[in-house]
Amino acid sequence: MNLTLRIWRQRSPEDAGVMTTYEVSGISEDMSFLEMLDHLNEELILAGDEPVAFDHDCREGICGACGMVINGRAHGPERTTTCQLHMRHFSDGDTIDIEPWRAAAFPVVKDLVVDRSAFDRVIGAGGYVSVPTGSAPEAHAAPVPKPVADLAFEHAECIGCGACVAACPNGSAMLFTSAKVVHLNVLPQGAPERESRVLDMVGAMDDQGFGGCTNTGECATACPKGIPLQSIATMNREYLRATLKGAGRRR
Amino acid sequence: MALATRTAKPPSLIGSVWRSTVGKKAVMAVTGLIMLAYLVAHMLGNLKVFFGAGEFNHYAAWIRTIGEPFLHHEWFLWLARVALSAAVVLHGVAAYQLSRRDLAARPVKYRGRGRRRASYATRTMRWGGVILGLFIVWHILDLTTLTVNPNAQEGRTYENLVASFDRWYVSAFYIAAMLALGLHIRHGFWSAAQTLGVGSPRRDRLLKALANGLAALLTCGFIAVPVGVLTGVVS
Ligand code: HEM
Ligand code: SF4
Numbered sequence: 001m002n003l004t005l006r007i008w009r010q011r012s013p014e015d016a017g018v019m020t021t022y023e024v025s026g027i028s029e030d031m032s033f034l035e036m037l038d039h040l041n042e043e044l045i046l047a048g049d050e051p052v053a054f055d056h057d058c059r060e061g062i063c064g065a066c067g068m069v070i071n072g073r074a075h076g077p078e079r080t081t082t083c084q085l086h087m088r089h090f091s092d093g094d095t096i097d098i099e100p101w102r103a104a105a106f107p108v109v110k111d112l113v114v115d116r117s118a119f120d121r122v123i124g125a126g127g128y129v130s131v132p133t134g135s136a137p138e139a140h141a142a143p144v145p146k147p148v149a150d151l152a153f154e155h156a157e158c159i160g161c162g163a164c165v166a167a168c169p170n171g172s173a174m175l176f177t178s179a180k181v182v183h184l185n186v187l188p189q190g191a192p193e194r195e196s197r198v199l200d201m202v203g204a205m206d207d208q209g210f211g212g213c214t215n216t217g218e219c220a221t222a223c224p225k226g227i228p229l230q231s232i233a234t235m236n237r238e239y240l241r242a243t244l245k246g247a248g249r250r251r
Numbered sequence: 252m253a254l255a256t257r258t259a260k261p262p263s264l265i266g267s268v269w270r271s272t273v274g275k276k277a278v279m280a281v282t283g284l285i286m287l288a289y290l291v292a293h294m295l296g297n298l299k300v301f302f303g304a305g306e307f308n309h310y311a312a313w314i315r316t317i318g319e320p321f322l323h324h325e326w327f328l329w330l331a332r333v334a335l336s337a338a339v340v341l342h343g344v345a346a347y348q349l350s351r352r353d354l355a356a357r358p359v360k361y362r363g364r365g366r367r368r369a370s371y372a373t374r375t376m377r378w379g380g381v382i383l384g385l386f387i388v389w390h391i392l393d394l395t396t397l398t399v400n401p402n403a404q405e406g407r408t409y410e411n412l413v414a415s416f417d418r419w420y421v422s423a424f425y426i427a428a429m430l431a432l433g434l435h436i437r438h439g440f441w442s443a444a445q446t447l448g449v450g451s452p453r454r455d456r457l458l459k460a461l462a463n464g465l466a467a468l469l470t471c472g473f474i475a476v477p478v479g480v481l482t483g484v485v486s
């Protein structure tokens with residue numbers, strides 16, 4: 001199929017950047033969206049042009065690197081990562097707009113590549129559990145009820161792709177942060193830091209310049225891993241609980 | 252990491268709640284729910300207008316006597332006014348500060364047009380809130396302080412109300428504001444449940460139905476009064 005691509009080109013963080021139009025032909029519907037971009041880049045390199053920079057790593061939907069906004073939607077029309085999006089979801093002659101994640105906390109590095117290290121700082125603030133050193137504990141020492149294990153797994157699925165932030169009209173990282181907080185807070189292994197985790201991670205999230213949540217639900221619609229909107233309510237509850245508990249201890 | 256001790260004096264409860272986006276949103280939810288509870292009572296009281304001037308003015312006079320003899324005359328009314336003013340101001344200031352932050356966090360719009368999931372009510376919370384704020388100021392000047400009321404007779408609440416709504420453009424503004432209120436509550440009530448962490452997948456449908464029910468009830472109940480005046484049922 002033949003396509004018209006309008007891609008955000010920006011040489012450096014300081015560069016103003018501009019949407020640039022490219023025509024590509026001979027695209028197979030079995031190609032992934034990233035393979036389609038590879039195809040374009042080969043042509044650009046042969047023509048002596050600068051290839052389009054985009055982030056990618058696993059190409060199997062588990063690393064979360066390949067974020068880009070396709071026709072105004074994070075990761076494009078299907079609820080999956082860009083690397084798992086296939087060209088059969090587009091038609092011959094389509095014009096496709098491709099832009100980087102837009103959020104103050106995710107500055108553009110080059111073209112479609114953004115700096116998502118703000119997420120790392122949120123994780124660093126509380127996305128860990130403390131374990132005693134020494135030999136590994138007996139696996140059955142801390143029983144985890146099945147519903148709790150399921151809930152933790154559901155939230156552990158978050159791959160940190162940033163689609164939630166990109167889709168949110170407020171550039172809010174509430175879905176990401178709640179996935180991380182809920183994942184560890186429901187498990188017995190996460191219990192010792194239950195209060196400090198949510199307070200510190202929400203604090204770090206605010207410090208990174210993400211917006212607040214207005215419960216529009218755009219994040220959960222965009223999330224390729226199906227983290228539910230409910231997680232945000234759960235994190236809010238954990239936050240308020242920790243705050244009130246801290247207040248009891250404060251004299 | 253786990254050994255790091257926190258030696259700094261913990262910040263005050265109010266300070267840390269107000270500084271955090273989650274805490275500030277909780278303030279909005281609580282103040283919003285306080286205003287919502289008040290509005291339900293206010294709407295029900297307003298409907299007494301359909302029983303005529305005598306009963307309505309008697310009801311208005313009774314409000315001033317609530318809590319007596321424990322409270323002095325009008326003390327309850329003033330306590331309610333202070334609490335509601337605090338709620339409006341806190342709600343408005345938090346809304347303003349959070350909105351500023353939200354807009355700054357998403358400085359560049361997308362060229363591509365995605366599909367929007369958010370409902371009309373969700374997308375109009377900010378402008379709807381501004382309309383409600385302006386409405387509250389006008390409403391107090393019209394029927395509480397009587398500054399802009401054409402009748403302006405202290406104690407004759409019924410006559411003041413009829414005189415005000417007899418002007419079609421005043422009724423039109425009032426009705427528009429009540430539609431904005433309905434939209435605000437439609438998203439706001441459910442949103443407050445999310446913010447306060449009481450929402451759950453099991454309760455989601457119930458909460459959404461409650462939000463729609465409350466919004467419809469308040470809007471229809473409030474609009475009934477100017478419609479009554481315009482159609483001559485109340486005169
Ligand atoms: C002073 C005028 C007002 C302004 C400027 C205002 C503004 C706002 C804004 C910007 C939001 C956040 C919207 C969002 O998260 O998407 C909000 C939420 C809310 N508002 Fe208002 N509003 C006003 C008056 C009212 C009134 C009179 C009520 C009473 C019924 C009310 C009830 C609520 C509730 C319950 C919420 C939900 C809080 C939450 O999401 O946690 N608001 N308001
Ligand atoms: S919550 Fe979903 S959209 Fe957000 S970073 Fe995690 S996987 Fe990506």
Ligand code: FES
Nearest residue numbers: 059063064066083
């Ligand atoms: S490249 Fe790893 S998720 Fe797409």
